[in-house]
Structures are given as structure tokens and as C-alpha cells.
Amino acid sequence: MATSRFIKDPGLTARMTLTMFLLGALFVGLVVALMYAFQGYSVLIAVIAIAMAFWQWWSSDKVAMRAMRAREVTPQEAPELHGMIDRLCALADMPKPRVGVSDLPVPNAFATGRSPDRAVVCVTTGILQTLEAEELEAVLAHELSHVAHRDVLVMTVASSAGIAAGLLLRFTQFGGMGRSRNNSGLPVVLVALLGSLVVYAVSFLLLRLLSRYRELSADRAGAYLTLKPAALGSALQKISGEVAAIPQRDLRAGSAASALCIVPALRGGLSGLVATHPPLQQRLEQLARIQAELSRPTG
Secondary structure, three states, X not given: OOOOOOOOOHHHHHHHHHHXXXXXXXXXXXXXXXXXXXXXXXXXXXXXXXXXXXXXXXXXXXXXXXXXXXXXXXXXXXXXXXXXXXXXXXXXXOOOOXXXXXXXXXXXXXXXXXXXXXXXXXXXXXXXXXXXXXXXXXXXXXXXXXXXXOHHHHHHHHHHHHHHHHHHHHHHHHHHHHHHHHOOHHHHHHHHHHHHHHHHHXXXXXXXXXXXXXXXXXXXXXXXXXXXXHHHHHHHHHHHHHHHHOOHHHHHHHHHHHHXXXXXXXXXXXXXXXXXXXXXXXHHHHHHHHHHHHHOOOX
């Protein structure tokens, strides 16, 4: 975990480590199985697998920014936003990330990037118009904690396993069709299909579990950094309320990066095991407990 003044979260570190280990093992197992099944294409499969993981890691910030129609802004273009992030980074003792603004009416914010030095914290024009200064600062603290804890990097790299499983499945089907002329392709395709589906399903569920926990962890870290958990709770309620009032067609513009956002980009999103975010009530209850703790007299 990166060094900063954000509170440490051993639970997040353990979950990120376990998720990376399990998905890495699944990914390697899938590649080895496909290399064995398609020996003539073994080198190509290995190169494709490595290239996909590297590209996902290297271009994560650009992909997320493009998905959210965001652009990087200078201190001259957004002085108040930069000022807030400057103060929070000084308070957290961490490097300042790049700052972006997305021209979307949906109130939201996200952080992305392959490392703290390459990170971007981005807000939409909708959230700038919706929140008060104290609430926006609380949201930015939440996003900066994602950067400090490096969970953005882990989520990005870990998602490579599921993406690779889908792409390698396509390759398997293509290679299997060639073998089917010798009546040996069908079993190979079925085995590869099963393996790819297992990797994708496990990747999907593990990432959802990690995503929900990382949001609760970022809420905690941001609240303790600013000492204003009520401001973050108010911001979450306002954002969720605004999202509920925005037409669904407008929400889809930001749905590609929904898992990275502080609240789900789509109204009435997935729930339970497949949700990317914990329920709003659970987040508010956690913040209320922190507020009560901070309000308790000391000494």
C-alpha cells in the first residue's frame, strides 16, 4: 500500500492480494490449457495474453477518461478544483494526481491510472454544479484514497483476466473450427469454452466483491482524512438523488466506467453479489458511526 496519511486498511490489502493471486493463477491456467490444446499456436497465445495484460495496465487512465468523455484541466482552467486537490494531497502527504473534468450532466467522480504518479482524479460538470464545496472536498478525498491505496491499479490489472478469457475464447473457437475438419476440434472447443467461462465467472465475482469493499474503505479513509464524514454522507445522498432523476439515456454515457465511479453510473444497477458498489444505506451507516466516534469527547 502506498505511503500516505490515509488510514491503513489491512483488510483491503489482504483482499487485493488474494484477488490478484487467484485471478493470476486462473489466467495462467487458462493460457497453459489453451497452449496445450493448440500447440501450433502456443507462442501466439502467450504473446496475446501478455500483450492484453500490459495494454490494460498501461492505458487504463486513457481508456477511462475516453469512456467518460473527460479531459485534463490545468490550474488556470479549474483553479478551485485544483486548490481543493492541492490541500488534500498536502494533508494526505501524497503526490498530486492529474486533474480531469468530464462534460457530463451526471454527478459523479472517479480515479484511475496505473500508479500514483500516473493517476487522474476526474469529476463531472454535473457534480461541480450539484455539491457544496465541503461535500466536493469529501468526494475528492474519497477518490484520492483510491489512488493512495493503489486499488485502482489492482482493479485495472485484475480485470485483465476476465477480458483475456473472453478474447481467448474467440481465438479458441476460430482455432477449433479448423480442427473440426479432422473431427478433433469440437472437444477442444468445448473444453476451452468451459475453461474460459469459469475464468470469466470467477473474475467477475471476485472483482465485484473487491469493488464493494474498496468503496467502503475509500469512504472510511476519506472521512478520517477530512474529519467530515457527514459531508461525504450528504454528497452521496445528493449524487444518488440526482442520478435517480436523470433520464436513463443520459446515464449510459458514463456507464463504461461505472465501477470506477463513487456511485454506480446507471440507475437501478445490479445488486447483491454482482453489484459494483455497496448499498447507499450501508455507506451512510458506516459514515454515521465514524461521525459518532469523532464527536465523542476525548480524555
